[in-house]
């Protein structure tokens with residue numbers, strides 16, 4: 408089982424520009440959803456929350472600015488980074504782009520290398536483990552690049568699923584993840600797995616984390632899900 412890919416939603420009405428983006432993002436290992444209009448984009452994010460959104464400013468119908476505003480108002484997408492793309496270069500537009508809550512802004516024609524770097528900058532903030540950062544929580548260290556986990560300096564042996572669960576928790580300590588959210592993140596959205604499977608793997612993760620003693624860092628939130636700390 409390979410790790411579920413990070414999802415990027417591309418919202419661009421020009422088919423040629425859209426396909427260039429899709430091609431480059433897929434080459435970088437992202438899973439890509441695409442939309443040609445704002446309404447299409449909003450319908451897609453209702454189905455599944457992407458990890459990042461590339462949003463064209465000039466769209467037919469509802470503008471990219473308005474879509475950005477709406478995305479930043481919805482609880483499900485408020486924290487999803489939005490990078491706006493626009494052919495406009497005036498400084499005033501740049502400011503307006505950021506006032507809508509966009510996390511970054513690129514001017515067309517942009518360099519693909521620069522755009523990818525900006526995408527990674529955003530994801531380093533929101534999905535650090537997923538892009539290979541080293542994370543720490545109390546005496547637990549997770550190295551996403553080498554796939555190793557240490558507690559109090561001792562290496563812990565984790566299965567791939569347990570590793571991914573711990574990565575998800577360590578990206579957002581304290582946040583309560585529902586079983587459905589964990590299924591989505593760990594197993595991917597297209598695979599049917601029973602929610603009880605989550606409990607089984609949480610049990611294994613807990614056991615691995617307590618291998619050399621210490622306190623149980625995982626919290627079971629009754630009727631809701633699980634959290635770290």
Ligand code: CA
Nearest residue numbers: 420463465466
């Ligand atoms: Ca356009």
